[in-house]
Each structure stands twice: as structure tokens, then as C-alpha cells.
Amino acid sequence: MWASRKFQGFTIVELLIVIVVIAILAAITIVSYTGIQERARISAAQAFAAQIKHSPDMLDATGVFAFDECSGTTVNDSSGKGNTGTIAGTVSWSTDTPTGSGCSLSFNGTNTHVNTAAEIGASFYIKSAWVKVADCGATNNIISGPGSAFYSCNLRSGHNGSWTQVATGSERLGDNKWHHVMSKYENGTLSIYIDGEEIDSASVATPNTLTNQIGVLNSQNNRFSGLIDDVVIIGR
Ligand SMILES: [Ca+2]
Numbered sequence: 001m002w003a004s005r006k007f008q009g010f011t012i013v014e015l016l017i018v019i020v021v022i023a024i025l026a027a028i029t030i031v032s033y034t035g036i037q038e039r040a041r042i043s044a045a046q047a048f049a050a051q052i053k054h055s056p057d058m059l060d061a062t063g064v065f066a067f068d069e070c071s072g073t074t075v076n077d078s079s080g081k082g083n084t085g086t087i088a089g090t091v092s093w094s095t096d097t098p099t100g101s102g103c104s105l106s107f108n109g110t111n112t113h114v115n116t117a118a119e120i121g122a123s124f125y126i127k128s129a130w131v132k133v134a135d136c137g138a139t140n141n142i143i144s145g146p147g148s149a150f151y152s153c154n155l156r157s158g159h160n161g162s163w164t165q166v167a168t169g170s171e172r173l174g175d176n177k178w179h180h181v182m183s184k185y186e187n188g189t190l191s192i193y194i195d196g197e198e199i200d201s202a203s204v205a206t207p208n209t210l211t212n213q214i215g216v217l218n219s220q221n222n223r224f225s226g227l228i229d230d231v232v233i234i235g236r
Contacts, residue, residue, distance in 0.1 A: 063118025109225025
């Protein structure tokens, strides 16, 4: 009797237990893999952002804003050019940052922006920032001026009237997670990057040297809604 039972295989209950255990292990593996992917994305973006800060182009930085004041209505510029920024409208600081330390600036999409005298240049420019956007329903200007725009959620950049000169093929922002974004003009080519990866580039007209605002276009249009941190503006 015992000998015959040995070869009856799993009972239904045993089989269910095995299936449940396999399902739990699979779920743990998927969650863990997603976590590893996310850490790799942030890590690559942080390395890219650090690379910008250590590049020779920083000699031509016109505005470097860490947004680590955590209070008040002015933001310090560490570029050495003295282009201190002034927060207009509602001022709201956040301790939610890409690095987990310091502060970021919260833009309400209604009246918050930062005025600066930081210029992009006619022969080279970089606009770089960390952004966290939850709502992709509106155009969110990140770093823009009267003749130059860089905005999300479907990340786009352009100048001299061609506002959508380079663009992402699909919305990669808007997931309420921190992303590093950069727009770079050099030798007639404008390129945009997300988390250190070049997404798109195009031949463009020569830009104008002009000042920029953070979180708005022309003081009133298409305001940013979400968090911005670590803005770098370079121009020559
Ligand atoms: Ca900061």
C-alpha cells in the first residue's frame, strides 16, 4: 500500500502550494529587477549630471542654481557670474531631491517662475536640470527665454521660432520620478538628452544670445508644474 502511494505524485494541495511558491518567487524577482533598473537609471543620470559639472564648458556657465537655499525668494548662482535668481509668484521649497539632500524648487504651474540674467550663447549652449513631473497635461517650460525654449512633458527644445526643433518620440517624463534633462547646441546641431541618453538631434539655425527664465516662457506662458533642481545654464 505504501509502495503504491509513493508513485501517486503531488496531491492537488501540494501542487497548489508549489504554484503559489513559484508565483511569490517570480513576483519578488520582478520587483527586484525593476528596482535594479530604476537604480541604474538614476545612477547613470547622476553620473551624466556630474560630468557636465566637471566639463571645461563650465568655464562658460552663466547660471548654476542648486536650489539648496530651502527658504526665501532668491536663488544663488555659483557660476561666478553673479546671476542671482529671483523667484516670482508663489514660493514653495521641497526636500524631495534627486540626491536625497538639500532642496528643490516647487513650481505650481500657475504663477511660480525664476527670473535670471543667465544667458545662452550664439555659438554654444547647454540647458541642464533635474525635473519631476506628475502631470503631462500641460506644456511645462523648464529653461526658456524670449527666443529659446526647453520644455516637457514630451521633451522638446528649439530656438528662434522653431520651438519643436528636437523632440522625444514619446512621453518619457510625467511618471512623477526624477529625470535629468539637457538641451545642447553646438556647431549648428541641437540635441536633447534624458537621463544621460541622447534622444534626438537636428540641424538648427544659429541661436541668439539671450537671458532665460526657469519654469516659464516669456514670464507668463506654459508654466512648469512640478519640481526642478540643479539647473545649469552655459553659453558662449
Ligand atoms: Ca538642490
